[in-house]
Amino acid sequence: MAAGQTTTAKRAASRHDSTKPHITDSPITRANWYKHVNWLNVALIVGMPVYGLIAAIWTPLVWKTAVFSVLYYFATGLGITAGYHRLWAHTSYSAGLTLRIFFAAVGGGAVEGSIRWWARDHRAHHRYTDTDKDPYSVRKGLLYSHIGWMIMKQNPKRIGRTDISDLNNDKVVQWQHRNYLKVVVFMGLIFPCLVTGLGWGDWAGGFVYAGILRIFFVQQATFCVNSVAHWLGDQPFDDRNSPRDHAITAYITLGEGYHNFHHEFPSDYRNAIEWHQYDPTKWFIWVCKQLGLAYDLKQFRQNEIEKGRLQQQQKKLDQARSKLDWGIPIEQLPVLEWDDYQDQARNGRALIAVAGIVHDVTDFIKHHPGGKTMITSGIGKDATAIFNGGVYDHSNAAHNLLSTMRVGVIRGGCEVEIWKRAQRENKDIRFVTDSTGQKIIRAGNQVTRVAEPVATAGAA
Ligand SMILES: [Zn+2]
Numbered sequence: 001m002a003a004g005q006t007t008t009a010k011r012a013a014s015r016h017d018s019t020k021p022h023i024t025d026s027p028i029t030r031a032n033w034y035k036h037v038n039w040l041n042v043a044l045i046v047g048m049p050v051y052g053l054i055a056a057i058w059t060p061l062v063w064k065t066a067v068f069s070v071l072y073y074f075a076t077g078l079g080i081t082a083g084y085h086r087l088w089a090h091t092s093y094s095a096g097l098t099l100r101i102f103f104a105a106v107g108g109g110a111v112e113g114s115i116r117w118w119a120r121d122h123r124a125h126h127r128y129t130d131t132d133k134d135p136y137s138v139r140k141g142l143l144y145s146h147i148g149w150m151i152m153k154q155n156p157k158r159i160g161r162t163d164i165s166d167l168n169n170d171k172v173v174q175w176q177h178r179n180y181l182k183v184v185v186f187m188g189l190i191f192p193c194l195v196t197g198l199g200w201g202d203w204a205g206g207f208v209y210a211g212i213l214r215i216f217f218v219q220q221a222t223f224c225v226n227s228v229a230h231w232l233g234d235q236p237f238d239d240r241n242s243p244r245d246h247a248i249t250a251y252i253t254l255g256e257g258y259h260n261f262h263h264e265f266p267s268d269y270r271n272a273i274e275w276h277q278y279d280p281t282k283w284f285i286w287v288c289k290q291l292g293l294a295y296d297l298k299q300f301r302q303n304e305i306e307k308g309r310l311q312q313q314q315k316k317l318d319q320a321r322s323k324l325d326w327g328i329p330i331e332q333l334p335v336l337e338w339d340d341y342q343d344q345a346r347n348g349r350a351l352i353a354v355a356g357i358v359h360d361v362t363d364f365i366k367h368h369p370g371g372k373t374m375i376t377s378g379i380g381k382d383a384t385a386i387f388n389g390g391v392y393d394h395s396n397a398a399h400n401l402l403s404t405m406r407v408g409v410i411r412g413g414c415e416v417e418i419w420k421r422a423q424r425e426n427k428d429i430r431f432v433t434d435s436t437g438q439k440i441i442r443a444g445n446q447v448t449r450v451a452e453p454v455a456t457a458g459a460a
Pocket residue numbers: 125225226230243259263
C-alpha cells in the first residue's frame with residue numbers, strides 16, 4: 001500500500017517533468033512490452049474489425065445496406081483525401097463553410113483522428129520524409145509505416161515540428177478537435193445505423209457493414225498511402241526519397257497513388273496529372289468548384305512539372321552512362337611525339353592515329369568488319385581521312401568503339417585543338433558534363449569524327 005502510494009506520488013510529481021524519459025526511450029523487453037503498445041489504437045484499428053468480422057457471421061447483408069456501405073465508404077474516404085489531406089494538410093485549394101463542415105463530419109466518420117492532429121503529423125511527414133522526424137517513415141519498415149506507428153507508442157517530441165497556425169484559425173477544425181469523440185461515434189457508427197435502420201429497417205447491418213467494416217476499409221486505404229505509396233512504383237520526379245507513383249495504389253486510395261508527384265508538388269490539388277489516371281479525389285474537388293463550394297484550386301505550371309521530370313530522366317541517363325566504357329578521357333591521355341608514334345608502330349604495336357588521337361588496335365585487327373588488310377594499312381599513319389570517309393565513312397558505333405582503344409594524343413600544336421574539340425558539344429553549349437562531372441558524348445560527337453578531314457601532325 002505504502003509502496004503504491006509512493007509510486008503514485010512519484011508519478012504525480014513527474015507528470016510535469018519534461019526530462020522524464022518517454023517509454024519509447026527504453027528498449028522493448030518481455031517485462032515492459034505492453035507499455036509500448038497504444039492499446040486504444042489497437043482496439044480501434046485491430047479489435048473493432050475483428051469484432052465486425054465475427055458479428056458479420058450472424059448479420060445477413062441486405063443489398064441496400066451493401067450499396068450504402070460502398071457509398072459511405074467513398075464519402076468518408078473523400079473526407080480524408082479531399083478534406084483532411086488536400087484541403088487542410090496542404091491547403092491546395094480553398095473551401096467554403098458548407099464543404100468544410102461536410103469534410104469535418106465525414107472525415108470524422110473515417111475514425112483517423114481529428115483534422116488538427118492528422119494534418120500536423122502529415123505536414124511533418126512531408127517536411128521530414130524518411131527521417132526519424134517523419135511520424136510514419138517507411139525506412140522503419142513497410143509494416144511500421146502502415147500500422148506499426150499507431151499500434152506502438154510514439155514519443156511526441158520526436159515528431160518534426162510544423163506550423164499549424166492556419167488550422168488553429170479555422171473554426172471548423174477547432175470545433176471538430178474539441179468535439180472529436182462525439183463526431184467519431186456519431187458519424188462512424190450512429191449515422192450509418194440511422195440511415196439503414198430508418199431507411200429499410202436494417203439496424204444491425206448498418207452497424208456491422210456501413211459502420212465497423214466500412215471504417216476498417218477506409219482506414220486501411222489511408223494507411224496504404226503511408227506504406228504502399230512509399231514502396232511500390234516509379235519515381236518520375238525525384239528518386240532521393242521513398243515516395244512512388246503506382247496505379248494500384250491510386251485505385252486503393254481514391255487517387256492518392258501518384259505519390260512521387262504529390263511529394264514533389266504537394267500544394268497541387270491533383271495527384272494524377274494525366275486525364276486517364278485514376279484520381280476521384282481530384283474529380284470531386286473539381287466538381288465542388290463547379291458547384292461553387294470550392295475555389296482557388298492550385299496547380300503547378302506544366303513547365304515546372306516537365307522540368308522536374310526531365311531532370312530525373314537526365315539523372316537516370318547519367319547513371320546508365322557512367323556504367324559504360326567511353327575510353328580514357330582525352331585530357332588524361334599521354335602526349336606522344338609523331339616520331340615516337342611511328343617508331344612504336346614499326347616495332348610491332350598496332351597503333352593508328354585518327355584526328356590526332358592514337359589508338360591501339362592490336363586486339364581488334366582480326367575483328368575489323370572491313371577486313372584485316374584495310375585496318376593494317378592505317379598502322380603508323382594518319383588515318384583521319386581514311387576513317388572519316390576517304391575509304392569508308394565509319395558509323396557512330398565505330399567511333400564509339402574506337403574511343404575505347406585510345407592510348408595517346410599526338411603532339412605538334414594540335415593536342416590543344418583536340419581537347420577543345422573534345423569539350424565542344426554544340427554551338428549553344430560549349431561544355432556539357434553529367435552530374436558526376438564526366439563529359440557527355442552525344443551520338444556523332446566523338447572527337448575522332450571530323451566532318452572534313454583536317455591536316456594533322458602527320459600531314460604537317
Ligand atoms: Zn508520403
